[in-house]
Amino acid sequence: MEKNTFLMINDMIYDLYSCTSLNEIKAKFLLRLKMVIPYSYASILLHETTEDPDTIRLTTPICIPESFTEAENEYMKVADEDHLLWLLHSREPRLVRESDLLEDQQRLNSPLYVHCYRKYNIFDSMQYASVYQQELLGILTLFRTEKDGPFTNEDMFYLQAIGMHLNAVLYQITHSQPQTNDLKQTLAYLKNTCHLTNRELQIAEQIYQYRNNDEIAQSLGIRENTLQKHLQNIFRKTNVTSRWELLRLRTQ
Numbered sequence: 458m459e460k461n462t463f464l465m466i467n468d469m470i471y472d473l474y475s476c477t478s479l480n481e482i483k484a485k486f487l488l489r490l491k492m493v494i495p496y497s498y499a500s501i502l503l504h505e506t507t508e509d510p511d512t513i514r515l516t517t518p519i520c521i522p523e524s525f526t527e528a529e530n531e532y533m534k535v536a537d538e539d540h541l542l543w544l545l546h547s548r549e550p551r552l553v554r555e556s557d558l559l560e561d562q563q564r565l566n567s568p569l570y571v572h573c574y575r576k577y578n579i580f581d582s583m584q585y586a587s588v589y590q591q592e593l594l595g596i597l598t599l600f601r602t603e604k605d606g607p608f609t610n611e612d613m614f615y616l617q618a619i620g621m622h623l624n625a626v627l628y629q630i631t632h633s634q635p636q637t638n639d640l641k642q643t644l645a646y647l648k649n650t651c652h653l654t655n656r657e658l659q660i661a662e663q664i665y666q667y668r669n670n671d672e673i674a675q676s677l678g679i680r681e682n683t684l685q686k687h688l689q690n691i692f693r694k695t696n697v698t699s700r701w702e703l704l705r706l707r708t709q
Contacts, residue, residue, distance in 0.1 A: 475669040496599040503595040548591040555582045581607040589628040651694045
């Protein structure tokens with residue numbers, strides 16, 4: 458991985474964990490993702506839970522550009538015809554590239570493609586099933602036109618690596634009830650096992666509430682430099698190297 462790409466992904470993941478709404482996912486994640494994996498269109502369709510666990514119902518399209526919402530609204534009406542719908546029955550995150558599964562003519566002449574996507578000149582897509590703790594959250598799809606060409610193996614590698622972080626953040630956003638007991642257990646672990654101080658625990662608690670550095674510093678009345686020193690101590694004591702590694706401690 459080139460150094461510049463690594464830095465862009467690193468910054469993107471950092472900002473991703475500060476997202477607290479779907480609009481922020483769109484602004485802070487989807488728009489920046491285009492710098493790492495160039496695409497023509499992108500969408501996230503959330504999964505709506507139903508009484509029948511075998512029923513897949515997609516809703517709430519988040520699209521770039523906004524005009525592409527029309528295509529995804531049409532897709533949701535005929536999603537049952539999608540040959541990739543099996544992807545959404547997975548209990549683990551899955552990524553597929555459509556051009557790997559069907560010949561070009563078969564894909565580009567299918568009724569679903571003609572009805573939803575032909576007017577956008579879409580040629581290839583990557584679909585990522587976002588799953589967290591065996592719960593389907595939705596599907597992220599990136600599209601390219603024929604002019605842009607198919608997605609590469611490198612594109613798939615990047616999306617797979619970034620996807621695991623998207624899963625955790627989408628779960629936090631879509632589950633509106635705070636996991637109070639889980640957070641208390643995590644903080645108790647950090648205090649008793651990692652020996653965090655009271656101030657460090659206050660900072661860790663706000664990190665688990667997906668607040669950014671400015672918000673944490675302001676709420677605690679401390680300077681950015683002071684916060685950075687506390688963060689370094691927290692990372693050292695918990696044996697992690699980054700904010701998102703600390704967030705993952707809560708899920709292990």
